[in-house]
Amino acid sequence: MEKNQEVETKNGEGVEESKSLKDGSICGYESLHSLLSANLKPEIFQEVSRLLLGLNCGRAIDTIVLPESTKALSSEHDFDLQAFCFHADKELLRAPRVVRVGLIQNSISLPTTAPFLDQKRAIFQKLKPIIEVAGSSGVNIVCLQEAWMMPFAFCTREKRWCEFAEPVDGESTRFLQDLALKFNMVIISSILERDVNHGETLWNTAVIIGNHGNIIGKHRKNHIPRVGDFNESTYYMEGNTGHPVFETAYGKIGVNICYGRHHPLNWLAFGLNGAEIVFNPSATVGELSEPMWPIEARNAAIANSYFVGSINRVGTEIFPNPFTSGDGKPQHADFGHFYGSSHFSAPDASCTPSLSRNRDGLLISDMDLNLCRQLKDKWGFRMTARYEVYAELLANYLKPDFKPQVISDPLLHKKTL
Numbered sequence: 001m002e003k004n005q006e007v008e009t010k011n012g013e014g015v016e017e018s019k020s021l022k023d024g025s026i027c028g029y030e031s032l033h034s035l036l037s038a039n040l041k042p043e044i045f046q047e048v049s050r051l052l053l054g055l056n057c058g059r060a061i062d063t064i065v066l067p068e069s070t071k072a073l074s075s076e077h078d079f080d081l082q083a084f085c086f087h088a089d090k091e092l093l094r095a096p097r098v099v100r101v102g103l104i105q106n107s108i109s110l111p112t113t114a115p116f117l118d119q120k121r122a123i124f125q126k127l128k129p130i131i132e133v134a135g136s137s138g139v140n141i142v143c144l145q146e147a148w149m150m151p152f153a154f155c156t157r158e159k160r161w162c163e164f165a166e167p168v169d170g171e172s173t174r175f176l177q178d179l180a181l182k183f184n185m186v187i188i189s190s191i192l193e194r195d196v197n198h199g200e201t202l203w204n205t206a207v208i209i210g211n212h213g214n215i216i217g218k219h220r221k222n223h224i225p226r227v228g229d230f231n232e233s234t235y236y237m238e239g240n241t242g243h244p245v246f247e248t249a250y251g252k253i254g255v256n257i258c259y260g261r262h263h264p265l266n267w268l269a270f271g272l273n274g275a276e277i278v279f280n281p282s283a284t285v286g287e288l289s290e291p292m293w294p295i296e297a298r299n300a301a302i303a304n305s306y307f308v309g310s311i312n313r314v315g316t317e318i319f320p321n322p323f324t325s326g327d328g329k330p331q332h333a334d335f336g337h338f339y340g341s342s343h344f345s346a347p348d349a350s351c352t353p354s355l356s357r358n359r360d361g362l363l364i365s366d367m368d369l370n371l372c373r374q375l376k377d378k379w380g381f382r383m384t385a386r387y388e389v390y391a392e393l394l395a396n397y398l399k400p401d402f403k404p405q406v407i408s409d410p411l412l413h414k415k416t417l
């Protein structure tokens, strides 16, 4: 996107007005990367990128040049399209295991006042060409954002939004199963689930659709936020599916749904179960979490020697009835801006630039999964970790009579003479 000229306007005091709050851009740029690239001298930009994005196999992360016809489709359907490649070192006894992975972020399509069925169908219609571009670009595994099939209405606390919930084999899954089969692609679909066999209970669930259009399994969100307007505990309970890793045709994958990314032990559990890629389908807003966003996933990728694919919703969703945040501030009708910025992190501490902060997008990356074991061999985190010590601490911590292990300076509470 071109630098938005409006950003130059000054307010009464001659202070540059921030456009970021108005259109979701960063001072008129779609992403931090595009802002830096447009404003820094090339040699300085290169050095800044090295520090911000790290190096993969000793050099800046490679981009993949996609065909012009693919780029034309992204223009036609107005979504950001970027493609990268994570390499691994060549091994003597193992062939490279390169998979192509995609992340899709999107805004909702119709206002939240439209009939529910129209809203859902409009999202399907918007996503189809993006998923098709992923499929025709050879993407093996694609992950959609959290609760992609509905507006993120959990801020409202209104129960009528529960109508969007679907069984694991419901309409949204069937829509994606056709695409998975057509493109021989694994699809991770994060939905609001209605478990009809257990009293119509609701869950926040990722459905893993195999490349033959089959349902491999599901995972339910482990950690439910109780922060800001994320009133999700009004709708569903903490998940009961553990930390499953799904062995697919293209590698072992796990799904750490949104708020689970703040819990290092949640990330660890997917790693202990052998995940090679963990997806983090999310819905989060700028004011609350943007400084955390580039750090947590990257840290998880480093600490657990796997790849992470982070996906965030995009846009501002406005609801019919205003609500308050219980903080004494005025009532409002939206969550704030979902800032997109989907990206990949690798076990060697490198990461891709982020997708747009204010537009739909498809991020593609090739990744050689051999990098996971290579980083385990290099850093040995699995060997240097002291699981038995942590296990003992956690077991003690869970006891009602737990006392924190604090050794106080004996002089601290002595009266001075």
Ligand SMILES: NC(=O)NCCC(=O)O
Binding pocket: 146, 224, 225, 230, 257, 258, 259, 260, 282, 283, 284, 285, 288, 289
């Ligand atoms: N959907 C969700 O869990 N959001 C919580 C906010 C955050 O974790 O940034």
